Structure formats: structure tokens, C-alpha cells
Amino acid sequence: MQIEEISTIVTCPGRNFVTAKITCSDGTTGIGDATLNGREMAVVAYLDEHVRPALLGRDPRRSEEIWHYLYRGAYWRRGPVTMSAISAIDTALWDIKAKLADLPLYELLGGRSRDAVMVYGHANGETIEDTLAEVGRYIELGYKAIRAQTGVPDMDSTYGVSGDKLYYEPADAAIPTENVWSTTRYLDHIPKLFEAIREQYGWEHHLLHDVHHRLTPIETARLGKSLETYRMFWLEDATPAENQEAFRLIRQHTTTPLAVGEIFNTIWDCKDLISEQLIDYIRASVTHAGGITHLRRIADLAGLYQIRTGCHGATDNSPVCMGAALHFDLWVPNFGIQEYMRHIPETDAVFPHAYTFKDGYLHPGDVPGHGVDIDETLAAIHPYKPMSLPINRLEDGTLWHW
Ligand code: KDG
Ligand code: MG
Numbered sequence: 001m002q003i004e005e006i007s008t009i010v011t012c013p014g015r016n017f018v019t020a021k022i023t024c025s026d027g028t029t030g031i032g033d034a035t036l037n038g039r040e041m042a043v044v045a046y047l048d049e050h051v052r053p054a055l056l057g058r059d060p061r062r063s064e065e066i067w068h069y070l071y072r073g074a075y076w077r078r079g080p081v082t083m084s085a086i087s088a089i090d091t092a093l094w095d096i097k098a099k100l101a102d103l104p105l106y107e108l109l110g111g112r113s114r115d116a117v118m119v120y121g122h123a124n125g126e127t128i129e130d131t132l133a134e135v136g137r138y139i140e141l142g143y144k145a146i147r148a149q150t151g152v153p154d155m156d157s158t159y160g161v162s163g164d165k166l167y168y169e170p171a172d173a174a175i176p177t178e179n180v181w182s183t184t185r186y187l188d189h190i191p192k193l194f195e196a197i198r199e200q201y202g203w204e205h206h207l208l209h210d211v212h213h214r215l216t217p218i219e220t221a222r223l224g225k226s227l228e229t230y231r232m233f234w235l236e237d238a239t240p241a242e243n244q245e246a247f248r249l250i251r252q253h254t255t256t257p258l259a260v261g262e263i264f265n266t267i268w269d270c271k272d273l274i275s276e277q278l279i280d281y282i283r284a285s286v287t288h289a290g291g292i293t294h295l296r297r298i299a300d301l302a303g304l305y306q307i308r309t310g311c312h313g314a315t316d317n318s319p320v321c322m323g324a325a326l327h328f329d330l331w332v333p334n335f336g337i338q339e340y341m342r343h344i345p346e347t348d349a350v351f352p353h354a355y356t357f358k359d360g361y362l363h364p365g366d367v368p369g370h371g372v373d374i375d376e377t378l379a380a381i382h383p384y385k386p387m388s389l390p391i392n393r394l395e396d397g398t399l400w401h402w
Helices: 040-055 063-074 080-101 105-109 128-141 183-201 217-230 246-253 271-275 291-304 319-331 345-350 376-380
Strands: 003-011 017-024 029-033 117-125 145-150 178-181 206-210 234-236 258-260 308-311 335-339 356-358 361-363 391-394
Touching (some): 003 376, 029 080, 029 319, 040 063, 063 291, 080 291, 105 291, 128 145, 145 183, 183 206, 183 217, 217 234, 271 291, 291 308, 308 319, 319 361
Parallel strands (some): 145 206, 178 391
Antiparallel strands (some): 003 017, 017 029, 117 361
């Protein structure tokens, strides 16, 4: 059996998605998500120019060897563009492998470790009152875990807060829009949000919060300490993690659990964070951290140190990523939680899928493969639209982390 064709499908049913599709000589097909938010066409070029010609004619069943061929063989290894391309090919090859075995993907990984996958949704509001109402909505929808974000008084924009609450989408213009950030106002305000949530809704639900890389390590320590009383499930991406050692300082000061890793590409990005037990949840995803093959390695390393998974699942991870992630989550022994930002109905129509939501849990379904398909005719009526993520500035105009 041979890889006969590799195509890249770019579509924008509400937002841009890139999908790699592999067709084998026996007619079996598999797909993988290659979406890199705001840099979609860079991955398309990588796949079309550098991956497709090298893989045509190879045996699709040798997914492990193909992974190393694309990683080691690239010489310029790692980085989000290269790793998104590798991830998409790897996911498509696992989809094919599972279809050839006529089994759901999770069976090939070792079978179910649990009945279903606990997910968290996003409650966002301009004010604490708005966010409280949104938390209430997610509780009614059955969610067991909720990420809460709120606007900060006298600031026009805060990460995670947008107009359309159920379907948050930060990539909002071709040239990046500019947001303003004040650490001082933010640090004073956020504990009040979690105090209000616990006061109104009690202690039954898990609460999460995403700082989106905006604090220094000592500011993170202060925030973590001030949230300890509200028993957070996690505090996410509080400080940039390029410097993994920075987390040593945070750990000395707070017991609030820490989650990091949605922008990580390989095990090397989190090796010290994991081996020194500086975090509690690793957020690497199927789409950006090397597909099933590499994510499994990261999770196994994390498992040695009692660190659990919490895969990134924002809307810019397509339903193909979500499907593959759910098979991974159903199997992975050290599972923590899965992020689930709903896709809009137009997106779901382009990507018919077997996964289903019930009472705060997702299940990947039991069809062979990862259970997500792409309707190429429908995809073609939603052409690519250039879109970028915003940038952030401090009140004096200094460029900051978004
Ligand atoms: O592309 C950027 C988004 O995926 C990111 O802003 C979402 O931080 C995010 C999250 O936790 O889902
Ligand atoms: Mg995040």
C-alpha cells in the first residue's frame, strides 16, 4: 500500500482551517488538522512544497518512521509551522491506521481508560455580573468545569472577552488589532471575580482562568496566592514559558495548580517544567505538538511526575483536532481535562463528526478512525480570509504579550 495523494484543503466557515488529506492506493483516506491561527498559509506551503513530494509512494502504515523522517529529516527541526505540518500528517496516518483496522483510534492506543472526557467551557463577560450570568449558562448546559474571564474596569479589552460569548474568536482582522493591558488593574480585579462565582454558585464546579502569558513570575505568584481560597482547577499560561526556570519561583509561593503549553511544539518545550514538577497540567495539543505520536511521548513523560493532560481545544483547533484529541483523552492514563470551545454550526457542517457532548463530558464515538470527516464541496464555498491574532500594548504604548 502507498500514499497516492496528499492535498491541503483551506476553508473559512466562520474562521480559517487547514486540513491535510491523505489518500492511499487502496482508496482509504485520512485527515489531520494543520491550522495555525493567523499563519495558516505558511503551513499550507510547508505541506505542499516540502512534505507532499517527499511522502508520495511511501507506506502509510509506517507512521512512526514517517514522523521521524519529517522531524529529523527536516534539519531545521521544531517550530510551529514545521510541527503543525507534521501533526497534520501524523493525525491523518493514525486515522488511516484505525480505519484499516476497522477500529476507533482509541483502541489502537490501548483502549478506553475512562467512559468519557470531562471538558471545560468558556464563560466570558465585560463585567463580573456578565461573567456570572455566563457561568450560570454553562452550569445549565451541564458543564462540570468552567473557565471564567472578565473585562477589567477602565480597560477596553481583556483576554478572553468578546461579543459572541458562546463562540469566542480572537483573530478578528487581517492586520492585528491593538489591545491595551494593565497588570495593576487586572491583578486587583480578578480575585473579585472568583470570589463572586464561589459566592453565587458554590463549590461544586471546577474553575479555571487563563492569563495568556501577561504576568511576570512574581506577579503570577501573587495572583496564584490570591486565588488559593477559591480552589482553582488551574491558572493557565500566567507567564511566558520560554524560560522554563521561571516557574521555580512561582512554585515557591503558591499552591494554585498551574497549566502551560498550548503553544508548545515538542517535548523539549516542557522537559524541565515536567521533570522538575513545576506545572500540574500540560496543554500541548494534537495539532501543534506533533500529532498523536508525539503527544503520547509528552503525556508519558508527564505521567512519571503526576502531571496530567489538559489539551488545548480553542476554536482554531478544527473539529478534526477535537476528534483526534478525544480519542487520545479517552485513552491517556494521566488525563486531566479537555478544553472545549464550541465551533459555530457552519464549521460543524463542513466537518461532520462522531463526537457528542452530554452532561459536561465529550465522547469521541465509536466509528473507525478518529471519527471526523470533511465535506470538500461545502468547504469550497467558504474561501480563505486573511486574519491575524491581536497584539497587546501597555497603557504607555509599550508592546506586551498578547
Ligand atoms: O489561537 C489562539 C487561541 O487558541 C488562544 O487564544 C486560545 O488561549 C487560548 C485558550 O486557552 O483556548
Ligand atoms: Mg490559553
